[in-house]
Amino acid sequence: MLRIESLVKTYGAKIAVDHVSLHIRPGEIYGFIGHNGAGKTTTIKACCGILPFDSGEIYIDGVSIKENPLECNRKMAYIPDNPDLYEFLTGWGYLNFVADIYGVSRQDRQERIEKYGNMLDIYSSLSQTIGSYSHGMKQKVAILSALLHQPRLMILDEPFVGLDPVAAHTVKSLMRELCQEGGAIFFSTHVLEVAEKLCDQIAIIRQGKLLVSGTTQEVRGNSSLEEVFLELEEQHE
Amino acid sequence: MNKSLFQIQFRSLWNTLFGKVSRTKKRRGITKVLMGLLAIYVIVCIFLSSGFLFYEMAAFLVPAGLSLLYFSVAGLFSLLLCFIGTIFTVHSQLFRAKDNEFLLSLPIRPSSVLLSRLFLLMLMEVILLLPIILPAIFVYGAFAAITPLQILFLIAGCVLLLCLSTALSTACGWITTVLSLRIRHHNFITVVLTLLLFVGFYGAFFGLQNYFSDLLIHGHAIQSALQIALPPVYWFGQLCLGNASALFPLLLWCLLPFGGVCLLLAKTFWKLALSSPAPSKQKSTAAAKDLRSPLQTLLFKEFKRFFTLPAYMLNTTVGCIFSLLFSAFLLLNQNALELMFQEAIPETLIFPICMGILAFFSVLNNASSVALSLEGKSLWILKSMPVPPPTVILAKTLPSVVLNLPFLLLNSIVCWITFSLSLPQGLLLLLIPQLLNVLSALSGVVVNLHLPNFDWVNETLLIKQSASSIVAALSALGFLLIPGLLYLPLYGMISAELYFSVWAFLFLAAILGFWHYLKTRGAQRFNHL
Numbered sequence: 047m048l049r050i051e052s053l054v055k056t057y058g059a060k061i062a063v064d065h066v067s068l069h070i071r072p073g074e075i076y077g078f079i080g081h082n083g084a085g086k087t088t089t090i091k092a093c094c095g096i097l098p099f100d101s102g103e104i105y106i107d108g109v110s111i112k113e114n115p116l117e118c119n120r121k122m123a124y125i126p127d128n129p130d131l132y133e134f135l136t137g138w139g140y141l142n143f144v145a146d147i148y149g150v151s152r153q154d155r156q157e158r159i160e161k162y163g164n165m166l167d168i169y170s171s172l173s174q175t176i177g178s179y180s181h182g183m184k185q186k187v188a189i190l191s192a193l194l195h196q197p198r199l200m201i202l203d204e205p206f207v208g209l210d211p212v213a214a215h216t217v218k219s220l221m222r223e224l225c226q227e228g229g230a231i232f233f234s235t236h237v238l239e240v241a242e243k244l245c246d247q248i249a250i251i252r253q254g255k256l257l258v259s260g261t262t263q264e265v266r267g268n269s270s271l272e273e274v275f276l277e278l279e280e281q282h283e
Numbered sequence: 284m285n286k287s288l289f290q291i292q293f294r295s296l297w298n299t300l301f302g303k304v305s306r307t308k309k310r311r312g313i314t315k316v317l318m319g320l321l322a323i324y325v326i327v328c329i330f331l332s333s334g335f336l337f338y339e340m341a342a343f344l345v346p347a348g349l350s351l352l353y354f355s356v357a358g359l360f361s362l363l364l365c366f367i368g369t370i371f372t373v374h375s376q377l378f379r380a381k382d383n384e385f386l387l388s389l390p391i392r393p394s395s396v397l398l399s400r401l402f403l404l405m406l407m408e409v410i411l412l413l414p415i416i417l418p419a420i421f422v423y424g425a426f427a428a429i430t431p432l433q434i435l436f437l438i439a440g441c442v443l444l445l446c447l448s449t450a451l452s453t454a455c456g457w458i459t460t461v462l463s464l465r466i467r468h469h470n471f472i473t474v475v476l477t478l479l480l481f482v483g484f485y486g487a488f489f490g491l492q493n494y495f496s497d498l499l500i501h502g503h504a505i506q507s508a509l510q511i512a513l514p515p516v517y518w519f520g521q522l523c524l525g526n527a528s529a530l531f532p533l534l535l536w537c538l539l540p541f542g543g544v545c546l547l548l549a550k551t552f553w554k555l556a557l558s559s560p561a562p563s564k565q566k567s568t569a570a571a572k573d574l575r576s577p578l579q580t581l582l583f584k585e586f587k588r589f590f591t592l593p594a595y596m597l598n599t600t601v602g603c604i605f606s607l608l609f610s611a612f613l614l615l616n617q618n619a620l621e622l623m624f625q626e627a628i629p630e631t632l633i634f635p636i637c638m639g640i641l642a643f644f645s646v647l648n649n650a651s652s653v654a655l656s657l658e659g660k661s662l663w664i665l666k667s668m669p670v671p672p673p674t675v676i677l678a679k680t681l682p683s684v685v686l687n688l689p690f691l692l693l694n695s696i697v698c699w700i701t702f703s704l705s706l707p708q709g710l711l712l713l714l715i716p717q718l719l720n721v722l723s724a725l726s727g728v729v730v731n732l733h734l735p736n737f738d739w740v741n742e743t744l745l746i747k748q749s750a751s752s753i754v755a756a757l758s759a760l761g762f763l764l765i766p767g768l769l770y771l772p773l774y775g776m777i778s779a780e781l782y783f784s785v786w787a788f789l790f791l792a793a794i795l796g797f798w799h800y801l802k803t804r805g806a807q808r809f810n811h812l
Binding site: 094095096098115116117119120124126128130131132134135138139141142143144145146147148149150151152153155156159 | 667
């Protein structure tokens with residue numbers, strides 16, 4: 047579903063992502079872990095076509111993001127680490143805007159907004175302007191908007207930040223549901239317990255380089271993910 | 284701590300004006316040189332136009348012994364310009380700044396935050412004051428001797444006038460903020476109040492010639508009436524003439540209001556800065572809408588943003604306001620105008636003059652020049668969506684065109700009928716302002732693509748004073764000035780219809796050129812934003 051091949055991204059002299067290669071298959075939840083500034087968000091933004099990269103290739107469902115970014119964007123949904131949405135629109139206004147862009151019919155969008163809106167407990171607040179929302183409410187609207195066109199791939203940057211425990215649980219269930227229907231999830235997180243429990247595959251990145259990747263069981267072995275992560279950090283300091 | 288606060292405020296102003304240049308994307312030498320040349324050109328233009336105005340005044344007032352009136356008028360101009368230039372910024376800069384909560388959460392006294400914001404406001408006023416005061420003093424020097432003491436007093440007077448204008452604009456900003464906290468439709472109220480101020484300002488501006496004539500005819504009477512009517516500018520004038528005794532009354536007139544406003548702010552700033560405006564009552568839109576095309580929905584979003592930001596609405600539609608006022612003026616003064624044109628202006632000039640006026644109105648609106656920058660931190664939405672960049676760019680261009688179209692059309696029709704223009708003239712009058720409208724909208728987006736600023740804290744400053752909005756406004760004026768200036772030597776040698784037909788083709792070619800650029804290189808640039 048998502049194939050990253052030897053991705054390189056530099057900012058001036060600094061190498062933010064250094065020959066990173068990953069493969070996320072349909073039905074998988076793939077966790078991306080690393081310390082602050084490790085290159086997670088840069089990799090994620092490159093996968094979404096937001097950030098041009100220096101070399102390498104990224105394929106979404108077999109389509110190159112370099113050659114056909116629009117086709118790739120139609121297949122996926124992206125949620126950034128900070129949900130900066132259009133504050134002058136109401137929740138409904140924003141969701142209608144996103145649904146229009148992705149060509150979601152009136153009936154489909156009504157059904158999906160109602161379903162996911164109620165699951166995330168945001169439906170009743172959709173008539174308010176986004177500017178009046180809390181961080182968590184904005185995050186819920188961002189997640190809801192990402193689900194509107196039923197993407198095959200979801201790329202999420204720190205999706206659980208700001209969510210209440212119930213909403214976080216709902217999002218995890220939705221992620222699993224999407225994977226069971228043949229979709230895939232690629233997300234970054236600092237919450238190692240969540241990654242350990244939720245992910246089928248995990249990759250750990252440090253200073254732009256991939257340290258380890260594989261199934262959750264392969265990566266953690268007999269230890270906890272936290273112990274493995276700290277051990278790897280110490281080894282490379 | 285205060286030094287750091289001032290530095291941050293200054294950097295924020297700098298970044299808004301000139302855009303943040305990242306360490307990895309340093310501006311190239313040629314860009315720096317071009318920007319420098321442009322800045323020099325703008326400064327020279329402003330100083331020259333101000334200088335000419337003061338020269339005309341000084342030539343009459345100084346020899347007639349009305350130097351006091353000369354300096355009082357200079358003081359009045361400075362005061363008004365500083366007040367009008369900052370009044371729209373105070374509300375957003377002082378009370379609604381996005382970093383207020385953050386700064387007030389730090390162990391800093393609110394008074395320090397307040398002082399740093401007032402410092403920035405006064406800095407902006409200095410930028411506005413210099414183009415008035417410097418030419419005024421230089422021109423005066425050409426007619427009379429100036430002593431070093433006079434220069435010293437002039438500087439002191441300017442500082443005091445800055446305090447007064449800060450007090451006035453801050454008081455207005457305070458009232459707006461208090462109203463916005465209590466009134467639900469505060470956006471509407473802000474727009475109405477600002478429009479009234481606009482109409483007042485431009486009414487005064489258009490009446491400048493009459494005031495100027497009055498000044499020359501009734502100079503002595505006005506000079507003696509100033510002490511009662513406008514004491515601060517009267518005492519400023521006295522101080523500039525070297526009268527030391529004027530310092531005390533001027534101190535009182537300027538520092539008392541400034542102190543009062545500071546006291547008011549000290550008591551209320553914390554509360555006002557942390558209060559949220561009364562939420563607007565939303566109509567129930569709790570429904571999924573019918574599917575629209577990406578362009579339609581992007582346009583809807585752009586218009587929605589336009590109508591929810593009073594500063595955006597007012598600062599980018601000055602041409603529309605002028606157009607409306609001009610149409611009303613023509614319709615209400617039809618007979619007077621006919622007489623005026625028949626007697627004073629040759630008939631062959633009526634059409635070019637109408638064209639010039641309408642073209643001027645069409646290039647005044649530039650909503651597109653900050654349309655991309657206004658995306659700010661939400662730019663990721665547009666970039667992650669399956670929408671081709673040319674569609675996004677078109678959606679950024681069209682609102683400016685659509686908003687101006689009816690006003691310009693109305694103007695063209697009213698001019699055509701009022702001055703009984705011929706069919707070719709009327710058609711050209713319909714066509715060229717609209718072509719310029721499209722051209723300035725497209726060039727605005729081009730400029731914004733090259734001078735984007737997504738790290739703004741204050742959208743009002745971005746709209747009013749960012750590099751993109753200033754450069755776009757100047758380039759649009761270029762589209763007007765080049766044909767206008769070239770016409771002067773050709774007047775009488777070539778028919779106006781033929782001349783403007785050629786320009787219509789040139790504008791059309793420029794529009795196609797700009798659009799081609801936006802679709803190709805512009806789209807690439809958008810991808811790299």
